Amino acid sequence: MSGAIVIGASGSWARALLKISPYTFSAIGIAVAIGVSVLGAAWGIYITGSSLIGAAIKAPRITSKNLISVIFCEAVAIYGVIVAIILQTKLESVPSSQIYEPESLRAGYAIFASGIIVGFANLVCGLCVGIIGSSCALSDAQNSSLFVKILVIEIFGSALGLFGVIVGIIMSAQATWPSKV
């Protein structure tokens, strides 16, 4: 096949890897984008939520303000959903003769990478915001002037997810499949 000649892969493992359809890579990328982001959001929410519930028994006033921590964690899942929807619009069909063209492979890999970037950036962002949210709830229960200061740390933490989304969107803009000639 012309694709194999162009790429010039010699070992059988490399050839096997190149023979994986770019559709597979794209689909896995989209799955990782939403799946791992939601994992990060859920992880963060349970870390914050358990501390918040326990601390609110002695200090019920903290519940309404500290829901912001939960909302920051939730935002991470929303980023994952948005990027997954954007990525799935980038997934186009190409004729079977062109499926192993370098352009096709590039598009497949771009969607895959974008999904991984967004997924794992949101995973660690969700974890980070969750742990800080737990500390925020416990400190707020003791001393209410600490809440706003710790919230600033959370805002910096949630920026990590945003970086991932930005780079992921830029990567996905690279995903141009070969035009049907």
Place this chain on the structure above:
Amino acid sequence: MYGFEAMTFNIHGGYLEAIVRGHRSGLLTAADYNNLCQCETLDDIKMHLSATEYGSYLQNEPSPLHTTTIVEKCTLKLVDEYKHMLCQATEPLSTFLEYITYGHMIDNVVLIVTGTLHERDVQELLEKCHPLGMFDRQVLFKIFLTAAAKLQMLIWCYFSSCFFSIATLAVAQNMRELYRLVLVDTPLAPYFSECITSEDLDDMNIEIMRNTLYKAYLEDFYRFCQKLGGATAEIMSDLLAFEADRRAVNITINSIGTELTRDDRRKLYSSFGLLYPYGHEELAVCEDIDQVRGVMEKYPPYQPIFSKLSYGESQMLDKAFYEEEVKRLCLSFEQQFHYGVFFAYMRLREQEIRNLMWISECVAQNQKSRVHDSVVFIF
């Protein structure tokens, strides 16, 4: 692995940690203690305490209050909080919480054995037991029955001629039976293997039994915390090492001038802590307080404690140790996601109950000038 507890601790321990931190915010502060120290009668104390978290526990007490009632109600509050946490906890936190109370269990067992040897009333002994260290009723009654059977033998021996030798034998036999039959079901069973070999049991040896049991308990607790790993191991090692060192110093000071040999003294020291092993070697040969002081001043963490005392004075040593312990316990709250906060909270509560007992006693006996001798402020 130390550093990554934050990712998984909250699955099982997040809710309880938040609860224990909430309880910590209810500990009495210096302002509360100042108010309490200025009370004239026990009813004033009750009134001040009703504004704190102890309110609901003390409000139903009838007016001629005794200090023992105040202490009992405050201890009841601690026991309620402990039981609430214990029933919510999963492994390994539940085992950890149970380990915290084994010290009280040891005290209760020694109390019952000593009390029965001196023919005290069953009910009176039960009331004096610390509620945190209670066994279930079956085990308690077995202990009483075994000790009472020994008493029957004693009474029988009174009418025979060779009273003393048979009586000691009867006591020893029955104590060994006691350990073998009854206490093997309790959590204290593994600690008794070092005591079973002891032959006679007069009052002095009861204290050695208590200290040997406590040494076995501390070492077991230390090993358990090491097995838990992570932040819990680090923080609990520090707290337990301080406890072991403090007990070593107290054992040394209390056994100066008694017939406890140096080897026996060394056997009562725990095998961990800052003083292990070289400090123990030096402490074992100390014959008076100034020598103890000389040994302890070589260790930088303990130097400020001993420099606060003037030469030859040991009454303030207890308070100095309590202050150092409270400082370390408060520091353990600075870190999140470990079990040390539970241990620290129980110890801080016990210190608060000791403070309240001292203040109540001073007020009841009209000795308010001595109130600040023994009150350790927590915050």
